[in-house]
Amino acid sequence: MKNEQNLDEFSHRKILxxxxxxxxxxxxxxxxxxxxxxxxxxxxxxxxxxxxxxxxTGDGYVANAVLYATFAMSxxxxxxxxxxxxxxxxxLIGGLxxxxxxxxxxxxxDWLLYTCAMLNGVGAALLWTGQGNFLAINSDPKTVxxxxxxxxxxxxxxxxxxxxxxxxxxxxxxxxxxDTRISTGAALTAMxxxxxxxxxxxxxxxxxxxxEKKKTNPIQSFMSCLRLLSTPDxxxxxxxxxxxGFETSFWAGVLPSCIGFTQNLxxxxxxxxxxCSIMVSIGxxxxxxxxxxxxxxxxxxxxxxxxxxGYVLHTLAYFLCFLFxxxxxxxxxxxxxxxxxxxMEVLLLVATLMGMxxxxxxxxIISILSGAYKDRSSEAFALMKLVQSIGVSGGFVMxxxxxxxxxxxxxxxxxxxxxxxxxxxxxxxxxxxxxxxKTLELQTLKSENIQ
Numbered sequence: 001m002k003n004e005q006n007l008d009e010f011s012h013r014k015i016l017x018x019x020x021x022x023x024x025x026x027x028x029x030x031x032x033x034x035x036x037x038x039x040x041x042x043x044x045x046x047x048x049x050x051x052x053x054x055x056x057t058g059d060g061y062v063a064n065a066v067l068y069a070t071f072a073m074s075x076x077x078x079x080x081x082x083x084x085x086x087x088x089x090x091x092l093i094g095g096l097x098x099x100x101x102x103x104x105x106x107x108x109x110d111w112l113l114y115t116c117a118m119l120n121g122v123g124a125a126l127l128w129t130g131q132g133n134f135l136a137i138n139s140d141p142k143t144v145x146x147x148x149x150x151x152x153x154x155x156x157x158x159x160x161x162x163x164x165x166x167x168x169x170x171x172x173x174x175x176x177x178x179d180t181r182i183s184t185g186a187a188l189t190a191m192x193x194x195x196x197x198x199x200x201x202x203x204x205x206x207x208x209x210x211x212e213k214k215k216t217n218p219i220q221s222f223m224s225c226l227r228l229l230s231t232p233d234x235x236x237x238x239x240x241x242x243x244x245g246f247e248t249s250f251w252a253g254v255l256p257s258c259i260g261f262t263q264n265l266x267x268x269x270x271x272x273x274x275x276c277s278i279m280v281s282i283g284x285x286x287x288x289x290x291x292x293x294x295x296x297x298x299x300x301x302x303x304x305x306x307x308x309x310g311y312v313l314h315t316l317a318y319f320l321c322f323l324f325x326x327x328x329x330x331x332x333x334x335x336x337x338x339x340x341x342x343x344m345e346v347l348l349l350v351a352t353l354m355g356m357x358x359x360x361x362x363x364x365i366i367s368i369l370s371g372a373y374k375d376r377s378s379e380a381f382a383l384m385k386l387v388q389s390i391g392v393s394g395g396f397v398m399x400x401x402x403x404x405x406x407x408x409x410x411x412x413x414x415x416x417x418x419x420x421x422x423x424x425x426x427x428x429x430x431x432x433x434x435x436x437x438k439t440l441e442l443q444t445l446k447s448e449n450i451q
Contacts, residue, residue, distance in 0.1 A: 245391020
């Protein structure tokens with residue numbers, strides 16, 4: 001009876017930790033600074049605009065590329081840091097980078113922009129690898145899908161709150177002036193700091209602390225990640241990790257910039273940019289909640305139908321972008337025509353589709369890693385973020401050199417490969433689970449016959 005009471009106590013603590021984890025990321029890990037940095041920096045470099053900052057030449061796309069390149073490299077050491085200080089303190093320290101990247105908008109200098117981008121990259125490795133490890137600790141095979149969806153839905157609220165602030169601040173604005181930039185930076189910095197404080201409320205996990213942990217050093221952690229990366233299943237899943245990076249760079253940075261630079265949308269295009277970012281988050285949050293409600297069906301039928309649904313949603317979004325946005329819109333203000341005259345309602349639909357497809361992809365990635373790689377969750381999530389951040393960094397580099405239509409082609413091809421790779425791994429896990437169930441049934445029958 002006592003053991004059952006302890007188990008019940010831990011089950012409540014686990015779900016509380018999952019909710020608190022989502023709240024931490026809702027405040028701390030907002031992608032809003034990444035979404036608006038190109039537009040803000042462009043106004044600061046415009047010598048004819050009222051937002052001009054003398055001597056500043058920083059580029060938002062380059063800063064985001066630096067951020068994710070640093071993120072990629074830092075993921076190799078993140079599992080070692082977590083093994084030493086634990087996921088809760090790793091997330092607390094990692095949040096400093098997010099706070100710094102938001103705060104740099106208050107005082108624009110080239111060196112400060114790129115330094116804070118690097119700090120955010122290192123912090124993101126600690127924050128996200130810690131998140132994966134902490135979520136796995138607080139989940140089991142029956143609850144991992146539900147927990148991943150709850151976390152994802154709460155996390156996406158960060159985009160809603162951050163981008164509502166951006167929409168209100170940028171409404172009717174064609175150039176981001178100094179006062180608007182400072183107000184935006186201050187609001188985002190306050191959000192990040194609040195998230196850091198919330199990490200202190202995450203509850204201890206005594207059931208995990210009782211396990212004997214193998215001590216490692218940085219080199220062993222690095223080699224362990226490489227060994228896991230070389231396994232066939234992780235290599236297939238890496239196609240999904242890479243695509244999640246590409247599509248994240250698109251909806252978080254490229255799509256808002258394209259909208260903000262398309263002059264055919266009129267004087268309110270900066271506000272539409274903020275609205276679309278809000279709709280991405282609402283779409284992703286809605287997707288997470290729907291998947292949490294459908295957890296029973298997903299457990300029975302597997303994750304591959306969800307991945308296929310996300311693929312279809314993204315394909316439709318890319319097609320609408322092809323029709324309604326100009327090819328040159330990623331590069332700056334443009335009067336170029338698109339195939340169809342841009343309309344706010346269609347772009348809001350595109351944003352919603354991107355968000356829902358993003359939820360389908362990322363919740364299932366988190367679910368499969370937390371379930372199939374529970375004992376090596378730190379390494380698995382570090383590798384996921386490593387490959388994903390390479391994809392995001394590559395996406396931002398691509399956005400400085402390729403027009404919109406070429407970017408959409410790359411996204412479409414990588415989406416196909418992602419769907420195939422994930423499905424192959426999921427089918428293998430299904431077969432393995434069926435064999436395990438058959439073995440257990442045979443063992444049960446044998447024991448009954450002996451009796």
